[in-house]
Amino acid sequence: MSLKLTPIQRETLMALITLQRKKGEAIRGEDIATFIKRNPGTIRNQMQTMKALGLVDGVPGPKGGYRARIKAYEALGIDLLPEEAIIKVRVNNKLIEEVNVEEVSFTTVRHPNICKAEIQILGNIEIFKIGDKITVGPTPVNKLLVSGVIEGKDAVSNKILIDAEYIETLPKHPTKDFMTEFVVVEGNVTIKDVALKMKNEKLYAVSVLEEGELRIVSIKEVFAAILDGRSDDKVGSISNKAININADDPLYRSITKIIEDPNAIAALVNKNDRKVGIVNKIVIVDRLTDHIIELLGNSVD
Template sequence: MSSIELTPSQKSILSALVNLYSGDDDAVKGEEIAEQVDRNPGTIRNQMQSLKALQLVEGVPGPKGGYKPTANAYDALDVQRMDEPAFVPLERNGEAMPEANVEEIGLTSVHHPELCRAEIHLQGSVRDIEEGDEITVGPTPLSKLVIDGIVDGKDETDGIIILQIAGMEAPAEPPQK
């Protein structure tokens, strides 16, 4: 399948839809998406028309109506859709953020002795996370990796936060079941 070029606005709206939808199979209301991406519901409705034309979204009519992402939406955002993704917790300044699930952890510049950074890809909004916040990611399901760091930057469109790593640890041996 050829990749679809989305505008940053379409990408953030589609990401919000996928994140809001992932919990259950109910259609997501335009107002919920508008709140998540900090836009007006009219703007969301207009963008949804173009996303429907690209076959990334289907509209659900009626009182329980709203929008659902199509399989193509996951491809366009390069998101693997799992029935029950493992939950990887995230804490901000010591407070759990249950609405955020860590999707991917990328370690960058690990060879640099002072500047080790982690790129954390989230499902859920990164809007409330600010530079300078203390973040704890993990433990991850398999290796029980826990990363502590300070937010160095973020990309709201792609749901990424950049951490300057303060510490990383994983138990020497995986816990026995």
């Protein structure tokens, strides 16, 4: 049977674990009292009780204080892992580096119009304010992202309640599943000839060999140049420095690499030190859409 803690015991233990994770050393009772805005005498009394319960150890000496035992983590429902991933938390688009996430749970999954989520925080919950925009994730295995507005806080369990506006899972499929044929054209070929080739072969992007360098150009840039009256210009003049990504990398990592460059629309795909394909934003969206429709059994409303 799990140990039932009083609200003040839960709050004190959570503060101890938060400070211990941050400082990596024993924590003085005065520091815990300051952290949770309690009287130091109250904290000392609580610590004596929790020592008797086997939840904390007292550490003597000038650098002494208290350390949480494994039993404390178990009492709070926190997994003590030998190695843990850092789940990023952003508040109002700012990364909060001093916290991590223990658990994400959805509390209204059967409600037709509302989606609420509880986020258990490892760290100081006081930095979160009602009304803040928050994004949590991606989680390490399923790459889950949850974004919404903070509606409430529970200092005892160190949880925040959010109105979940967006729940996304970043695509883990290998990049090679989304690449198209690797096609190279010489940089001195005219833009209109490249446009015709792209149309006939249904290509969204091609690699351009320009002065010994493999560059890249997308269909968007080709037709923008034609509309600008540059049909007879060389395609090398509108080509861009190529982003290179790995064929076996998960798609979300490749997408991140592409969107980090505001001018990038496509990228070259490498496998075993050779070019094997091209990925393009248009193809990615099309194929992800097909995948979602397949998962939903062609029943998208």
